[in-house]
Amino acid sequence: MSIDTSTPETETAEVEPATGSHRRGRMSRGMAIELFAIPVLVIVGFLLYVWWRQTASLDYVESSSLAWREVRLELWQHVKLTIVASAIVVAIAVPLGIALTRPGLKVLAPVVVGVANAGQAAPSIGLIVLLFIWLSSWTGFWVAIAALTLYGVLPVLRNTITGLQGVDPTLVEAGRGVGLSMGAVLFRVELPLALPVIMAGIRTSLVLVVGTAALATFVNAGGLGGVITAGITLYRYPVMVAGAVLIALLALLVEWFGRVLELLVRPKGI
Incomplete structure (x- = not known):
């Protein structure tokens, strides 16, 4: 009787670790491709x-x-425009998307x-110039930030709404059923499940902002668009092609x- 009982347990113990290690191996290969392929491509392209x-x-x-001093300055200006505009986009679009699903x-x-x-x-280009005329008291940098924010909001806003609306209502009801408040359900159930869709919108917005930031040079906000304009x-x-290549490499790096x-903030099992 004891032999019959122990045999299934032994078989189960042998199968489970093999399956788990296979899954971990598959995930690590996928993460390795995402983490290393694009940086290698950017480094090779820059070299x-x-x-x-x-x-x-x-x-x-x-x-x-194409003097190195000028390229470094314009690259830093382009990165600064991208970082500030993207931070404002996320700060506006994600809370607004959450509010619009309530x-x-x-x-x-x-x-x-x-x-x-x-x-x-x-x-x-028309939007940037119109904002520059309308907001004449602003510096060119903040006029460019306003235009980039308007362009970057839509993907994040749309994906936030889509991701939250795609959460299974039964899971929300289950959370409420175990005594969670509406806020707790949002942060512990809805947002973790919607996070992959939201992050896809943020990635799209980042690339869009990097590309559009090339037009900031028309309002004296700097950026790599100055190289293309000079060419x-x-x-x-x-000169024109060199500026386009640098912007493309920066867009790949930002993506x-x-x-x-996304890999860092995505909850386990999703």
């Missing part, structure tokens, strides 16, 4: 840019436009999303950062 910059035959105008404000969700859609549909104005295609952030 190729450095090699080209050091070996290319550039005239005086091209060398001046019973009292749910009816306003289509109106708010429609306004955000209209703002993003406007030509980016177009001076009819120097190497990778969004993926890493």
